[in-house]
Amino acid sequence: MILYFLFTVVGVLAAFITSRVLDIPRPGRKARLDIHIAAAAGVAFGAKIPVWISYGFSPELILSGKSIMGGILGAFVAMHIYKYISNRQGEALGGRFAIPLAVAVGFGKIGCWFHGCCGGDFIVPPQLVESAFQFTMAFALYVFYRKTGRADLLFPVYLLSYLTMRFCIEFVRDEPEMAWGLTIYQLMALAFVPFTISILSGRTGKHA
Numbered sequence: 001m002i003l004y005f006l007f008t009v010v011g012v013l014a015a016f017i018t019s020r021v022l023d024i025p026r027p028g029r030k031a032r033l034d035i036h037i038a039a040a041a042g043v044a045f046g047a048k049i050p051v052w053i054s055y056g057f058s059p060e061l062i063l064s065g066k067s068i069m070g071g072i073l074g075a076f077v078a079m080h081i082y083k084y085i086s087n088r089q090g091e092a093l094g095g096r097f098a099i100p101l102a103v104a105v106g107f108g109k110i111g112c113w114f115h116g117c118c119g120g121d122f123i124v125p126p127q128l129v130e131s132a133f134q135f136t137m138a139f140a141l142y143v144f145y146r147k148t149g150r151a152d153l154l155f156p157v158y159l160l161s162y163l164t165m166r167f168c169i170e171f172v173r174d175e176p177e178m179a180w181g182l183t184i185y186q187l188m189a190l191a192f193v194p195f196t197i198s199i200l201s202g203r204t205g206k207h208a
Helices: 002-021 029-046 049-055 068-085 095-115 126-148 151-172 184-206
Strands: 177-179
Touching: 002 095, 029 068, 049 068, 049 184, 068 095, 068 151, 068 184, 095 126, 095 151, 126 151, 151 184, 177 184
Parallel strands: none
Antiparallel strands: none
């Protein structure tokens, strides 16, 4: 538990430092506060839903049991709700989050490995496979941004890649099957991939 907590803290600090040094334009202070509140609310709620669906709602799972994928998708949904309410549908607000998020999750998954959660039956521990994926994505997204300057594409590229990876790795993770032999995370990936592709296509189409 101590190492899990330690790597979680390291991940948060690394993400904060990464966000500060990245040369990506920021929205105004008021907008940043609103965005962070919306994203935090989405993470808090979204992180619990897959756990409750997979294992049932019980008192011990109210505080314990969190899903990184659920939190990411929860923030994704919350951001789009915020954009709709604030009439900012045309803006891409998640670009600054993608690289720091990948860094944070990369460290977090190492903590999961030490803690013994989120595992499965594979040659390499699934947690370390996910960690390697996250660090690789952080580097790839940074290189992509340096070459293109397209901050608006960072989050949809990251999310599409992450959903694809999670769908594949779920076959070796220890998660309950929900429908058609798939886990809740695979079903969520199938639901969100088309939406993510449409966003990516729309944004690339504007600059074609």
